[in-house]
Amino acid sequence: MSDTVRSREEVSIADVAERAGVSVATVSRVLNGHTNVREATREKVRAAVAASGYRINELARNLRTAESRLLLTMVPDFGNPFYAAIVRGIDSVARQNGYFMLLCDTGADPLRERSYFDLLRGRRADGAICLDPAAVQNALAEEASALPWVACCEFDPDAGVPYVGIDNHLAAGDVVRYLIAKGHRRIALINSGHGYLYGRQRQAGYRDALEAAGIAANPAWQIDLDSLDYDAGERAAAQLASLGRERPTAIFAVSDTLAIGVMNGLRGAGLRVPEDVAVVGFDDIAVAAHVDPPLTTVAQPMQALGEAAANLLLKRLRDPRAHVPGVLLPHRLIQRRSA
């Protein structure tokens, strides 16, 4: 009570020890919940801690224990709502295991991503989960492969890095088969360029499903974009609409943002969805159910993906030489009104 004035000077474990009339070791034991301390002593220490306003210096503890209990999650674009649920999944597992999870916005820039890996190298974080494009990951794989990290959603199965994701080839096939079952034979694909592995996988799934149904793919119906934003989708739709009688009756866009842009572009060209052109997206982001018409799309088990990634990472931290396998989780086609 008499010591209300907390000096702004840092109070250390030694100060607490002195105050409580015990050794620093005892204070440390109390702090860490070791059982071999007499209750009376424990109480004295607690009182001294409270009275002094002591706060443990985790930096010192971390240096000593050689771990930070910090996990990093690297996202390529913080503005993309797609990552939200994944991040929540990671966070919940991290928390349950006594770790903090902190987010890094890499901007899909290898240099920035490298700088975050430096946090691992400098022992300031214990591990990382990377949601970045496989290309970015690969640029770093060589020197980074010894570091404790796992890939999520975007990954190269051959990079030797543990990963979690879905079967993109199968998912794209499911979309095409769904569209075919609805009577479509003129199906376009709007893809995300070759930076993303998932793009190549979905393209292959699209092609193979078409082929399996005996439908020849029209090259004019395959558009590769270098962006995933609404505008890009809009422009692609305009391009497809301008085909006139040669235009497709269904469009599969590899992301919901693209698909929403597509619907806008179609509307701009005087075409109705789904009457004139059906549209399917990918990801099932929050707005997808709230655009007009609501978007048919492929849902990934985002939360589960994040949880699985976190669990993989923790396993790797516990046993650095454990074999950590790649994991594929099931997706789901969400049927709404756009197709």
Next chain:
Amino acid sequence: MSDTVRSREEVSIADVAERAGVSVATVSRVLNGHTNVREATREKVRAAVAASGYRINELARNLRTAESRLLLTMVPDFGNPFYAAIVRGIDSVARQNGYFMLLCDTGADPLRERSYFDLLRGRRADGAICLDPAAVQNALAEEASALPWVACCEFDPDAGVPYVGIDNHLAAGDVVRYLIAKGHRRIALINSGHGYLYGRQRQAGYRDALEAAGIAANPAWQIDLDSLDYDAGERAAAQLASLGRERPTAIFAVSDTLAIGVMNGLRGAGLRVPEDVAVVGFDDIAVAAHVDPPLTTVAQPMQALGEAAANLLLKRLRDPRAHVPGVLLPHRLIQRRSA
């Protein structure tokens, strides 16, 4: 060349020193770019560093220098795209000043937020920027006020915490005056509940502007929601639409997500935007320009808000006893087709 095999054992500064035939002090000097080292010695050290694959242990350095050069940004909801540009602004300033910025998703939960503040208390981060609701901040203000942090967008001017934001009262007034100028007199407000200070400020701005124009506010046209998501906006619109002849001709929603939901709800009720009901949102998030019709809304200078917040924080870190003032930045009404 002969030493390609990097032992997985941690190599320390002492190892490098031995290898280079110098003292650890000299290695440290080279590492930190001190000038008082002979070029030949410097070269020897560099070679030893490269050959050994040495990586500085930042934990140790941080302990010694008593700083982490880590900044935290706390967001209430990682999934809300509203924060993206702000975060980028913070990040760029942090980077330019040699800091890492890491994101924390608090879920607007005071307990979780407190846990992140613990990172500050434990010296694992040097400072923080908090984008959380003022209510959450206040729950922590008492004990947290000694910590180096600033509030951004949501803040209590009286909490004694440095802040950056916009003039919400004025912005809401601008919206109402714009609507009045367009001939509207039946203007509804869809608000976000009382958890958010900006909600109260915008409500006051709405009321005052109406009053100044001699228009009596109809209580049935003021809806308080406890959520900001699309569904909530949709339900509120349905409620307003059900008023029949008593329904408003314009709706001001305090966030774009709400506004988009409102437009959907209106459409569901057979009402056209803007012909039957005009809609104005707030924030100018990315989708706002891509919904149908494009949304008229208030843009906040997000990037600038983030930069200003980061600069305030850095100033506070440099001089803990400096007076750091509150800062208000200008907003802008973006006129599109919804109103």
Next chain:
DNA sequence: CTGAAAGCGCTAACAT
């Protein structure tokens, strides 16, 4: 220009 040595604040043997 370089080295020796003293810590930063903590944990974990190893005593007692």
Next chain:
DNA sequence: ATGTTAGCGCTTTCAG
């Protein structure tokens, strides 16, 4: 059950 002590890996006087 408690204390002593040796570091964790680094930076920084202080000497030389």
